[in-house]
Amino acid sequence: MYDIIGSREKAVAIIEKGDKKFAEEIMKKHKNVKSVLKKVSKRKGEYRLYELKLLLGDENTEVVHKEYGIRLKLDPKKVYFSPREATERQRIAEMVKKGEKILVMFAGVAPYAIAIAKKVDCKITCIEINPIACKYAVENIKINKVEEKVKIICGDVREECEKIKEKFDRIIMPLPESAWKFLKYAFKLSKERSIIHLYAISSENTMFKDAEEKVLKEAEKQGVEIKIINRQKVLPYAPKKWKVRIDIEVIHLN
Ligand SMILES: C[S@@+](CC[C@H](N)C(=O)[O-])C[C@H]1O[C@@H](n2cnc3c(N)ncnc32)[C@H](O)[C@@H]1O
Known part of the structure; x- marks a missing residue:
């Protein structure tokens, strides 16, 4: 189970479990996924953020997420978004x-x-x-x-x-x-x-x-x-x- 945040042009995948091999499989399957991040903590603190570790791909994880015709620019490492x-x-x-x-x-x-x-x-x-x-x-x-x-x-x-x-x-x-x-x-x-x-x-x-x-x-x-x-x-x-x-x-x- 993993989330993909972003668009057809650029997205990041966020996984709960798994290793670099799993990250490679995700990036192979979804060509738009440029980075795979792994949750290494629960959501915490006032800002409700996970600690996310880059498993594979680009360090720049800012994306424009699309849902129901809306575009939302965000970096899942720095802000809450689900x-x-x-x-x-x-x-x-x-x-x-x-x-x-x-x-x-x-x-x-x-x-x-x-x-x-x-x-x-x-x-x-x-x-x-x-x-x-x-x-x-x-x-x-x-x-x-x-x-x-x-x-x-x-x-x-x-x-x-x-x-x-x-x-x-x-x-x-x-x-x-x-x-x-x-x-x-x-x-x-x-x-x-x-x-x-x-x-x-x-x-x-x-x-x-x-x-x-x-x-x-x-x-x-x-x-x-x-x-x-x-x-x-x-x-x-x-x-x-x-x-x-x-x-x-x-x-x-x-
Ligand atoms: C669960 S997230 C929901 C964010 C957004 N509504 C969404 O659905 O994506 C809660 C948000 O509340 C913010 N927050 C927490 N405590 C707050 C406070 N006392 N005043 C204003 N914002 C706060 C956090 O930074 C976080 O972005």
């Missing part, structure tokens, strides 16, 4: 209605914002802390010609949300390991009827229950009445664990 989440990004884009004001927290190289902006006429604000991801996000909104619709703020969600004065119709929180801890910032920028898409990690046995409990507890702590309106299994995360999405409607703010 090609496996393309369908999920489209699911979100399908829900957006014309004229919405949207906040994408933890925006990365802006794949959610661009997937939405390409489909719907709306205004999107992105917040991302990794300066390299911000640089790519700014470039990507230009490449995809959505600069009029998407704004990138480079900074920490905790600080940037305190400065924002407007309220949003929809807030996307794609940081599954700890998004619930940032719910108070999402509530601050919500209004009644706002929708929050919160990603979480849930164990297979209890599916959604553990994530929902955290969300409900945090809402209660913040004095916000919410309703969970939808639950989506997104992708397997680890043995017996799933990345899930909980859709929250804000009913009443204090």
Whole structure:
């Protein structure tokens, strides 16, 4: 099992297991793959990066990834990106209605914002802390010609949300390991009827229950009445664990 990130002209393959021989087989099979990187750690740190070791090919691993007619420039060694989440990004884009004001927290190289902006006429604000991801996000909104619709703020969600004065119709929180801890910032920028898409990690046995409990507890702590309106299994995360999405409607703010 491996991921290929890039285009027909230039791509990198990211493998979990295997040696140089496996890397050679991949490059033989996929002529566009110019580098093979191997994961040598789990995703870690604030930027959610793997440590990646070059097994074979070009040291320059910057690529332009193509999905659903969108182009995303990025270097997987320096920023978070998962090609496996393309369908999920489209699911979100399908829900957006014309004229919405949207906040994408933890925006990365802006794949959610661009997937939405390409489909719907709306205004999107992105917040991302990794300066390299911000640089790519700014470039990507230009490449995809959505600069009029998407704004990138480079900074920490905790600080940037305190400065924002407007309220949003929809807030996307794609940081599954700890998004619930940032719910108070999402509530601050919500209004009644706002929708929050919160990603979480849930164990297979209890599916959604553990994530929902955290969300409900945090809402209660913040004095916000919410309703969970939808639950989506997104992708397997680890043995017996799933990345899930909980859709929250804000009913009443204090
Ligand atoms: C799981 S990645 C998702 C990136 C992007 N939304 C995507 O789907 O490709 C989470 C992102 O949140 C960023 N991040 C983590 N903590 C943050 C914080 N406190 N404020 C802003 N961004 C943060 C990381 O740098 C990383 O790019």
